[in-house]
Amino acid sequence: MNICMVGHGMMGVWHSDALKDRSDAVLHTLVGRREEPTREFAERYGYRRWTLDLAEALADPAIDAVVVASPSEQHAAHALACIAAGKPTLLEIPIAMSLKEAEQVAQAAETAGVTVAMCHPMRFRRERDPLVERLRAGEEKLRHVAGRFFIPRLENIGATGYRRSWTDNILWHHFCHFIDLASFLFGDVPVRRVQSHMSGLHERTGIPMECVVLVETEAEQSFLVHGSYHASFRLYDKLLVTDRDTYLFDILENSLRTREGVAAIEDEKTNCARVTHDFVDALRDGRAPRAPAASALPAMRIIQQVQDAWDAHHGARSLPGRPGG
Structure with missing residues (x-):
């Protein structure tokens, strides 16, 4: 091929x-x-x-x-x-x-x-597959999903140290990972409400640097992700709370913590493969494929609501990394 x-x-x-x-x-x-x-x-x-x-x-x-x-x-x-x-x-x-x-x-x-x-590599974590199977079978109920994403991004340099010729977007790129994971785990449960905050344009980078998204479902589930490009060090983790256990995925430490203790998980690159x-x-x-294009749309609908709320407050406009607005 x-x-x-x-x-x-x-x-x-x-x-x-x-x-x-x-x-x-x-x-x-x-x-x-x-x-x-x-x-x-x-x-x-x-x-x-x-x-x-x-x-x-x-x-x-x-x-x-x-x-x-x-x-x-x-x-x-x-x-x-x-x-x-x-x-x-x-x-x-x-x-x-x-x-x-x-x-x-x-x-x-x-x-x-x-x-x-x-x-959408967050859907592919083999360490989460048994939980997804239990959720789909009704053997375990998801109550809350939380995510944190904090990185220093005052300079346009990616995770590998490569200086980019393009600008990233905290909502449409990095938060898309978390919002898609929550949408995937919630399944067909309708979204009741989306609340959000995204900061105004940073004087140096010309983009919003902080974002918070809160989603409620009709099944009384909740999802929260917050983060900043202005952090002085990195934080990147995901927390899943069910009626049976709590699952903390620390992506930087390659670890999963549950009530049974802490276990190693695959690094990001291996998981992405x-x-x-x-x-x-x-x-x-x-x-x-496991993640066809149409399956990305539920997350896109939530993200568009967040963007629309920002546009209504700050004015829709072209931004570095997001031309056309």
């Missing part, structure tokens, strides 16, 4: 590492934005060719599937281009930077009959 990778930042690295040792996947074409780093990455990972032109790559009949790991604001456009070319696609989170665009991507995939899988492998396996086996 010949793979086209779009983007070579941290997620381009993680997906390439996950694919390079598979006998049924070939790192065929790399698409980047700047010649020198694109060529260097392609040579380092053994891609057969590289280009700065996505349309050129998608026109190649040798390409069997695409992984979109480009900047967040390009995800929707790149996904739609892949769908139009008939190429099955693994799309990095978020699916889009607005609900309208997210719905366009999901609808286009369905209409064209093209597989679009989402990279499960998403990459599921995409290739789904195409090989002719099945749907």
Whole structure:
């Protein structure tokens, strides 16, 4: 299976590492934005060719599937281009930077009959699979989900130390992980209310740096995520409270704490590789991926409500990393 990778930042690295040792996947074409780093990455990972032109790559009949790991604001456009070319696609989170665009991507995939899988790694944690099975079977009831995400982001430098040429978004990117996980765990239970706070524009970065989202469901469940790009050190964890136990996932420490004690869990990169492998396996086996594009829409609806509340207070506008507003 010949793979086209779009983007070579941290997620381009993680997906390439996950694919390079598979006998049924070939790192065929790399698409980047700047010649020198694109060529260097392609040579380092053994891609057969590289280009700065996505349309050129998608026109190649040798390409069997695409992984979109480009900047967040390009995800929707790149996904739609892949769908139009008939190429099955693994799309990095978020699916889009607005609900309208997210719905366009999901609808286009369905209409064209093209597989679009989402990279939502929080759904793929093997340590959480038994709990998900119990929740779905009604053997355990979820009461509360909480998440914390605090990182220093006054400088536009990613987790790997790479200086980015694009700007991140705390709501549409990082909080999307948590909100999607809560939506996934709550299942079909309707949302009763969404409350939120997102700070005004920071004088140095030009983006909101803090965010808080609170969701209530009709089943008396609650979800809370809060975080800041202005933190002086990192905090990244998830807390699940059920009627049977409490599950604290510390992503930085790679640990899970329950009433039984503390156990080691897979690191983020290893867990993310499960998403990459599921995409290739789904195409090989002719099945749907575990996280199809349409399944991202419940989280997108919540995020759009938060964005709409911010727009109503501060005024809808284009922001660094979110053009068009």
